[in-house]
Amino acid sequence: MLDRVTEISDAAGTRWLSDTELAAWMPFSAMLMALITALDTQLRRDAKLSLFGYFVLAGLSEAPERTLPMSQVAVLANGSLSRVSHAVSALERQGWVTRHPAPSGRRSTLATLTEAGYAKVVASAPGHVETVRRLVIDPLTKQQFGQLGRISEKILTELTPGGECARE
């Protein structure tokens, strides 16, 4: 439905994509969906872990004392707080994460990676990294992978944690 209207803006003011824009958007959107699915599939199959769960565990493994406020966990997994809360509950049931009130008395909840959770990340990382390399890095030239990083940074500035734009 993006390519039925070729003029840039119709009566309702919608700025439809031009043919040139579609030629970039179609492969990009297909790649987005396919890559997320492929990374998720590998982790579920080999590590019984979702991509979202992996991002949470890996992020905590890098944090000071392997601990972050839940609001920061939402940022690193780029999900809404309610969605992250649900995902962290699942990780907690597996014994990989614990949640506890912040000791400062501030009304926030902290998430901490357990030893078992750390072992889980260490065991899951090699398969994930190999998949990333095979699907994303190996097919590109070094120059292209660098371009992809810079392009991603520019798109990220439009996106706020929680997945919606600050302007909305």
Add this chain to the structure above:
Amino acid sequence: MLDRVTEISDAAGTRWLSDTELAAWMPFSAMLMALITALDTQLRRDAKLSLFGYFVLAGLSEAPERTLPMSQVAVLANGSLSRVSHAVSALERQGWVTRHPAPSGRRSTLATLTEAGYAKVVASAPGHVETVRRLVIDPLTKQQFGQLGRISEKILTELTPGGECARE
């Protein structure tokens, strides 16, 4: 967990990412998750439709007689056949899609977009297109968006429908 080991390959043979590779991978992976979430959030909020469901409806709207075999629907939504089947069931309950056996006698199932489904895509497209433009196209130069399209095509060649690589 991708940046703890800086050597290219460790004793177990894992080809960890170099600092340069990490500098591209980290924003790219964050952008992937955040963009999917943002596109999904806009569609759920404004059109009561998931991003996955939108891709299915939009793909059918472009097909001859607005009909595709379910195996092709899986390709366009880049999901596994079982996941797509589940998603199409939800679209069927809304009255937007019907499923029926292929008339040729081949043992395949076809999915057809209904008139209500077509109207749903037409009504949902402008908000989706505006979000795509605002979050992805406007922040980039034309050259960068073109690079992104070509990079995506190269990554797509490594990805097969169903979300996993043919080599596995």
